[in-house]
Amino acid sequence: MCPETGRGRLSYRRAEEIFEENTRLLANPLASPEDIEDLDGWTLHRLRHSALTHDAEDGTSTPMLLARSRHASVRSLERYARPGVDSVARHVAERDPAARRRT
Numbered sequence: 001m002c003p004e005t006g007r008g009r010l011s012y013r014r015a016e017e018i019f020e021e022n023t024r025l026l027a028n029p030l031a032s033p034e035d036i037e038d039l040d041g042w043t044l045h046r047l048r049h050s051a052l053t054h055d056a057e058d059g060t061s062t063p064m065l066l067a068r069s070r071h072a073s074v075r076s077l078e079r080y081a082r083p084g085v086d087s088v089a090r091h092v093a094e095r096d097p098a099a100r101r102r103t
Helices: 012-022 033-038 044-057 062-069 074-078 085-094 097-102
Strands: none
Touching: 012 044, 044 062, 062 074
């Protein structure tokens, strides 16, 4: 129970269960609603991966990503923050000295 509101708190396990159940069709766009019981949805842990990846793609520094994710090593962080090909290409293009001279 929350001491401030008197309401029951949602445990992480229950929140993940609710989230997984309610994302089954989103995670499986070609499936039909009749198959929903046999499908797997997304997890809260997957959201963690996505958030760190988006932050990395937006240029967040490695020390900040480590602090935010509470990882002790860059090696552990590498499993989470995986920028996509388009993001890496954009990053390289924005920092290309030759391209800056042409504009």
